[in-house]
Amino acid sequence: MADEIAKRRRSYGVMSMMLALVTFSVAMTATMIAVQTSKAGPVYDVIFPIFAVLVGLGAPAAHAVGVALGVAAMVRPGDRPGFGLLGALLNTLAIATGIGLAYVAIIGLGSFR
Numbered sequence: 001m002a003d004e005i006a007k008r009r010r011s012y013g014v015m016s017m018m019l020a021l022v023t024f025s026v027a028m029t030a031t032m033i034a035v036q037t038s039k040a041g042p043v044y045d046v047i048f049p050i051f052a053v054l055v056g057l058g059a060p061a062a063h064a065v066g067v068a069l070g071v072a073a074m075v076r077p078g079d080r081p082g083f084g085l086l087g088a089l090l091n092t093l094a095i096a097t098g099i100g101l102a103y104v105a106i107i108g109l110g111s112f113r
Contacts, residue, residue: 027054060095
């Protein structure tokens with residue numbers, strides 16, 4: 001019975017890696033839609049808040065969960081530690097990129113004093 005349960009459980013490492021890739025893809029798709037939408041009209045007024053919530057709050061939260069799943073995969077017996085490490089690194093890279101872009105944006109605002 002325990003062997004059947006162990007065979008059916010999902011790999012945290014694979015879930016971490018997939019979460020990193022899917023979240024990045026969704027965020028980039030939302031960015032392209034928000035950038036290419038005409039700023040004149042009611043469509044932009046609806047799409048931009050959705051974009052801001054999705055990318056501003058949802059993506060960092062999903063990447064944080066991905067880092068946690070990756071670390072859990074590295075210490076979980078019977079899981080794939082290589083996928084866990086790759087997923088944790090991809091999610092950490094995505095978080096670091098977001099922090100870096102926010103920093104560059106803040107620095108850029110300082111030049112308009």
